[in-house]
Amino acid sequence: MRFDAIMKVVVMLVIMLRHCNGLSMNYYMLSCPMAEFIVRNSVNSALRADPTLAAGLLRMHFHDCFIEGCDASILLDSTDDNTAEKDSPANLSLRGYEVIDDAKQQLENQCPGVVSCADIVAMAARDAVLFSAPGLIYDIPKGRKDGTRSKIEDTRNLPPPIFNSSELIKMFGQKGFTAQEMVALSGGHTLGVARCSAFKNRLKNFDSTHDVDPNMDTQFMKTLVKTCSAGDTAEQPFDATRNNFDNAYYRALQRQAGLLTSDQTLMTDPNTRPIVNAYAMNQAMFFFDFQRAMVKMGQLDVKETGQVRQNCRKIN
Ligand code: HEM
Structure with a gap:
């Protein structure tokens, strides 16, 4: 094949793999090839022990994305001078944080500073659905960066259960x-x-x-x-x-x-x-x-630039 034909194929592949917001299906292919596998393993072993956590992980992704975009703002803990989203009444019953922590720890051991908490939440929600509906398998783009803002008042933008x-x-x-x-x-x-x-x-x-x-x-x-x-x-x-x-x-x-x-x-x-x-x-x-x-939903207001948290509960 001639060089320009090869280049055309490469460019087409890159376009196919990249989304306009900087996310791509194979985002971690070179930097952390085991990323998807590690998250799926963490989710599967947690759900084998407690299948009800699938609901928690799915809801967590929704509540993350609807507030400040999919940037893992839902995972940040409150500090002395800030009450975080997770402490809002709408989020008090959210579950599954320890599944994300477990996946993050393994990812940090394998490829430190590479896989964002926002991507872990998105992959975990996808894998929780797959666990609960064998066969419902789908790929999601990755490359989200983690946010630094998490404020209780932002959660007013979550839909209340009394909405028509x-x-x-x-x-x-x-x-x-x-x-x-x-x-x-x-x-x-x-x-x-x-x-x-x-x-x-x-x-x-x-x-x-x-x-x-x-x-x-x-x-x-x-x-x-x-x-x-x-x-x-x-x-x-x-x-x-x-x-x-x-x-x-x-x-x-x-x-x-x-x-x-x-x-x-x-x-x-x-x-x-x-x-x-x-x-x-x-x-x-x-x-x-x-x-x-x-x-x-997983691409709502994603951040292309920003940090990859070392610990999903704290900004770096
Ligand atoms: C359409 C607007 C929505 C409203 C008003 C709403 C509201 C709620 C409320 C009030 C609960 C129960 C919380 C509790 O009592 O502890 C709940 C649970 C849940 N929501 Fe939604 N939700 C909405 C959309 C969604 C979406 C889009 C998803 C995910 C795609 C989702 C996933 C879940 C799941 C899985 C649970 C069960 C959580 C568990 O068992 O721990 N919800 N939702």
Whole structure:
């Protein structure tokens, strides 16, 4: 092959591998070739011991990306003069920090100062989904840098569980997502639980004779009332298969057994209902849309320049 033809191929490859924001699929190919393997190993061994952590890792990536972009700001600890995002009420139930610490420690041993905490969070969320849905495998671009700002007040930009569909469409729209992408991402609630404090707004006028939320199945309402009788921190799974990544969440919405106001509203609103019905009927379609939306979410306001933290909980 002539030199210019070879150069053309090389340039095409570089363009294919690099995204416009400086991220690329093979970012660590030369600098830390074992990076993906190390993260997947840490995630898999943690999840074998406690499969419920998959939900924590997925939610952590969402809460990281929605505030200040995907820059691991969620991992920074509070200091004497700063209260960090992780200490906001919206983040107090986040779980899985020790999985990230474990992966980071191994990566620092293998290739010090190379793999960012933001990339570890993104890879861990992807691997948590794969663990919970064998077959749902997808590649994500890497190369995010770690941020230095983490402030409790920034977390007001996380969607509250009482939001209705139009409010969710608006909030996700401001981040560049379509309504369909928002509904696909909400499918993250196929994993994990919510505490009574997040859904008791739907029960507040409940008494044994009146159904207060017209969009809730009566039997399901009774289950929630029973759960909440154990207090604000009592946990209720989002769907019947809390550790399996599947489309049971959307089927629950069809039965009016969505847990949060922000879940059931997707079925109530005629604008989003057809998407819920499509995902409930076609799991492959949900998986396809979910992985694309996750790759997009993982590129929210990423920092091309910045630091790679040595310890994910502290800035260098
Ligand atoms: C659409 C707007 C959203 C709202 C209003 C929302 C709200 C919530 C709330 C209130 C909880 C329960 C927290 C608790 O009681 O401890 C929760 C849990 C969770 N959320 Fe969301 N969320 C949204 C979107 C997402 C997205 C986009 C993802 C991921 C792609 C996600 C993943 C999760 C997971 C996996 C859990 C369970 C966590 C666990 O079991 O530890 N959520 N969410």
